[in-house]
Amino acid sequence: MTISLEAGSPAHRLRLRQLALYLRHSRQILAAWNLYSSRHSDPVTGRPHDEDTYGRRQQKRDSDTLSAFSRIYYHADELVHAADQQLAQLSGSDRTRHYSWQVRELDDAAGRLHAVLVALNQDRPGPGTKEYEEALAEGYADAWPYLHQWxxxxxxxxxxxxxxxxxxxxSPTTVVAQPAPTTATAVRRCRP
Structure with a gap:
């Protein structure tokens, strides 16, 4: 894949805004899931009260999160590459090393997510069958950990x-030195 996104460019800013939308949406989906899960599971064992309904709701969480990610899916590699470029220009510190680790995690998650989606589209039976729905649910479940990484x-x-x-x-900019003032100019500046 050709990486054409330049860090700091208008396209980069657009992709970051799209990422912000994904993050907000995915966090809302996760919060709704956590609320549902806490209300529909045994507080002691964590087992769902109704496993079928719970499983369908979990599948909806996975599919909704994947749908939200679709706005950045094709540009995830470019976002990671731009962050790598930016990190390379920063001085090394514990903070940048931590961010570097997170960028590697995002890169790995993007690659694995791509592999899951390719496999899902290749191995899926025809629509409208039970096998199709099961393969789709399995693909969503496989994608979930990588979406959660993002x-x-x-x-x-x-x-x-x-x-x-x-x-x-x-960063220091090049300053063009002004010529030294002539004696007459210096005298005029000193007068009250």
């Missing part, structure tokens, strides 16, 4: 971008 670590891309922008703004 939900957990996606915020790091914003932090990296902010650090890179601050670093760029704080």
């Amino acid at each position: 939900t957990s670590h996606g915020q790091a891309l914003f932090a990296i971008n902010a650090l890179a922008e601050r670093s760029t703004a704080a």
Whole structure:
């Protein structure tokens, strides 16, 4: 895949806004799931009261999260690449090393998610059959951990971008020295 996204470009800012939408949406989906799960599971054992309904609700969580991720799916590699570029320009610190780890996690999750979706589209039986629905549910379940990685670590891309922008703004710029004032000019400036 050709990476054409330049860090700090208008396209990069657009992709970050799309990522922000995904993060907000996926966190809402996860919060709704956590609420549902806590209300429909035994508090001691954690087992669902109705496993069929619970499983369908879990499948909805997975499919909704995958649907939310679709706005950045085709640009996930570019976002990771731009963050790598930005990290390379920052001085090394514990914070940048932590962000570097998160970027690697996002890169790994994007690759694994791609593999899951390719397998899902290749091995799936025809629509309208029970086998189709089961394969779809299994594909959603397989994708969920990688989507959750993006939900957990996606915020790091914003932090990296902010650090890179601050670093760029704080970097010394070339100052063109003004010629020394003539004696007459210096005298005029000293007069009250």
